[in-house]
Amino acid sequence: MDTQITATPKLYIGIDIHKRSWKVHCATDIGMGKTFSMVPDAYQLESYVNKYYGGHHVSTVYEAGCCGYSAHRCFESYGWDSMVVNPADVFRRGKERHTKTDSIDAQLLARELKDGRLAGIEVPDPKREQLRSLFRRRNDLVKDMRQIKSYIKMQLLYYGIKVPEQYDNDHWSHGFRHWLDALDFEFQTGKESLESRMRSFRFIDREFRDVSTQLRKWTKKHYKEDYMLLRSIPGIGPIVASGILSELGDLRRFRNIKQLAGYVGLSPGIYQSGDTLKHTGMAMRAHRLVRSYFIEASWQAIRADPIMQRYYRKHQGKNVKKVIVKVARKLLSRTLAVIKTRTPYEIGVVE
Structure with missing residues (x-):
């Protein structure tokens, strides 16, 4: 009896990337495959895949790090689905939290990719x-x-x-x-x-x-349009505007202020267990450089904008550091609003 392929076979490749070598794990949709080391060369990996896994739909993943995105761009040029992930987003089981090798990391990435549990980061152009x-x-x-x-x-x-x-x-x-x-x-x-x-x-x-x-x-x-929109906001000067556009990219990719605040690190940290609920301050996970610039810009905003100044004075008497974080969150909200609406900010007048 003749057999016919009814679905395209899939190949999932997890790569632990280093400067001098790559540890690669190849897994198919019907098997776990194998792990091997290779020189850090995307072209050689393509040759290997074409030789042993011809006709497969290929997906690759590796963790963001010092080697940047050049490998990711090469993989996409081959027609592969490529993903770069934040190392903190990779789920590790009990033993994997205490045992770490390059082989285990590559196998872990391939497994999580195959199971569909990974979300890639935004790769800048x-x-x-x-x-x-x-x-x-x-x-x-x-x-x-x-x-x-x-x-x-x-x-x-x-x-x-x-x-x-x-x-x-x-x-x-x-x-x-x-x-x-x-x-x-x-x-x-x-x-x-x-x-x-x-x-x-x-x-x-x-x-x-x-x-x-x-x-x-x-x-x-x-980036003149977005630059001028950001510069219309009191507190955001040329350097802060340049930092926002370079580090955060196109702000239109964020659905709402909650998502943007979580990315920057201006969202509250919460710990709950049973009846115990604690607020742990700002979230530990953050883009620390951008967050520091927003907090610095907030001090300028409360001097230049009457509305922001009134908001700051409303919380006077509280912890100054906590209040300025609230101001920074408000400033972040304005930043997202002017970019999404493409409308320059107009300084309000206190009634």
Whole structure:
């Protein structure tokens, strides 16, 4: 009796991706398949699949990490269904929580993919992904600037040099920089140490300004509509608007404010067991960089917008940190509203 194929066979591939090797597990719809190691090359994986699983409908999955999305884009170019997942979203059974190897991870990904329990993350297009890299470079420079300033002040404190009162603040004016350049030490080595740190400071400062300028120019040129909509909101400046567009992508993909707040991390954490119900503050899972920028922008919003200022004063007397998180959530809601409606925000007037 002749047999006929009535359905397309399916292949599920879980990949544990590393810099020097991939651990791959192939499972079909009727069997668990096998696990093997290979060089990190999507083309070689395609050759393997074509040789041993020709005619299969192929689905792949791997965890987001340092290797980015280049493999994902290669798999999609082969006509495969590809997914990149957040490692925290992969369900692990009891033993799998305490036993971790590359083989187990690959098998786990293939199993969860086959059972349909995985939800992929939003993979940015290359244009937005590389804009994100520029935004994160600026954030790295902010950290470097903070560090070199601390080193310089530490050296002054160590040698007992008191900073003049007019310069003793976070703003390093040109006058303060000239004062640092003019400092004298008992020995030349102390002067050389400070001059070296000042050269580092000036280099970082120049890089910071250049990167910030390029970030603003690129975002305004290539995402002008959404950029101008965001800039209409009091508290959201050019850098915050650029960060939102680079890190969060197109906000229209979020169905509602609850989904967006959960992604950013401005939703409340709740723990309930029986009759016990506790609010644990902000959710632990968050996009911490974007959340910090929204909280920072909220302080500007309550100064510039009467409506936001009235909302803040209504909660005065409570914990300041909790109140500013409420303001940040409100600011996030406005952000989503102006993008979805394509209507600039108009500053309200307190009645």
